[in-house]
Amino acid sequence: MATVCLTVITVNEEKHFQIDPLKAPIVAEIFERYAQGESITEIVHSLNARGLKTQKGKAFNHGTLNRMFTNKSYMGVYHYSGIEIPGGVPAIVSEDTFKVVERRMAQNKHASAKNKAEEKYVLTTKLFCGKCHSMMVGDSAQKKNGNIYRYYKCASAKRHECDKKAVRKEWIEELVLNKVIKVLFDDEALDKIADEIVALLDEDNKVIPLLEAQLKEVRKSIDNVMKAIKAGIITRSIKAKLEELEAEEEQIELNILKEQTSSPKLTKEQILFALDKFRKLDLTIEANKERLIDSLVKCVLLYDDKLVITFNFKK
């Protein structure tokens, strides 16, 4: 297959720019095709399929075309000491074509940045690699056909320290969501989950008895100090001790209050009622899917052949 280099503009002995008559048509073709709506990927593909090579003898890629499309010398602009001289070199591409290409590039850039920003990875911080237990992080890449491939990949695998393959975003999110929905509409499973949540909330409250015991001790000490004061023993150190104990008492009381409000005791009925609300969510709405996963899924451990979902309960 023929190898054609793309050194289009060469400097001749008199330091004048000349168009290489052989290669100029290829440059013109590239601009024309992009201006008419072909994607960079398609053009790159066809150039390489024809065995064409860049100036450096390499295959074409996105970068080659991106650089070409921003190089004004193709429409005849000559750069000299920071000054643009239109018509300073022979033009290969008309100004009109160049402008169309420029506009398409700007539009595509905007579109792809927008796509990237708007896409939400709902399993972020919840999905873990079954092989090494690293977090699997969401990312995207542009495929050769121009489509965007979104995936989650093990953070260690990104550093080549784990061989877990990336998984397609849509696939894993759908899978997790379907499992959650299945549990949500399984009365028996839901009943079990509600029981476990009650037990968990009780467990959380084990902190309160500890704090109450501490409070009792502090109050006993305060009583003793007060007795000493009543008996006429008032030294500076006793007074300081009393203040210290009173501050401690206040702090413990505050901590107890905090515990009580952060983990209120819920009955099984209350929990089932709250879970039932999730059943009524309209899951054709993207935000509701997110809410469901965010509220009920604590973590997902992804193995090659199975997946383990840990549920939690966030009101």
Ligand SMILES: [Zn+2]
């Ligand atoms: Zn891994």
